[in-house]
Amino acid sequence: MDEQTRVASFLAENELHAPPTYRVLDLASEVGELAKNVNETTGYGATPDAASVDRDELGDALFCLLALAEELDYDAGAALDESLEKYEQRLEQSGTAGSGE
Numbered sequence: 001m002d003e004q005t006r007v008a009s010f011l012a013e014n015e016l017h018a019p020p021t022y023r024v025l026d027l028a029s030e031v032g033e034l035a036k037n038v039n040e041t042t043g044y045g046a047t048p049d050a051a052s053v054d055r056d057e058l059g060d061a062l063f064c065l066l067a068l069a070e071e072l073d074y075d076a077g078a079a080l081d082e083s084l085e086k087y088e089q090r091l092e093q094s095g096t097a098g099s100g101e
Contacts, residue, residue, distance in 0.1 A: 004076045007066040016067075023068035030061040 001009075011017050018026075034057050039045070041052040069076040087097045094100070 002077065003062070004066045004069055007063060008070045011067060011070060018067075018071065020068060020071045023064060023071050027061065027064040027068055030057065030064050033057045034061060 034053055037053050037057060038051045042048050042050050066076055069079065090097050090099070
């Protein structure tokens with residue numbers, strides 16, 4: 001069973017389905033927690049090598065992302081494959097993974 005299927009089962013078993021809008025807000029909140037971890041552990045960027053992220057917070061963000069994919073009826077694995085292909089093409093064409101925007 002893949003991760004998205006596990007999250008989908010959990011949502012269904014616990015009647016936790018929610019509109020995608022709420023899932024995006026949950027995701028933004030959890031990513032904010034990750035940023036808070038980094039801000040606090042680096043002295044707000046003063047010592048970037050000291051960055052620390054709580055694994056629990058990373059798990060929360062992953063859960064929210066997979067729940068969003070499920071609510072949108074997107075295959076998270078396929079979306080990741082498309083994204084990796086996009087980055088590979090950028091690297092081949094420009095030598096960087098950034099979009100240049």
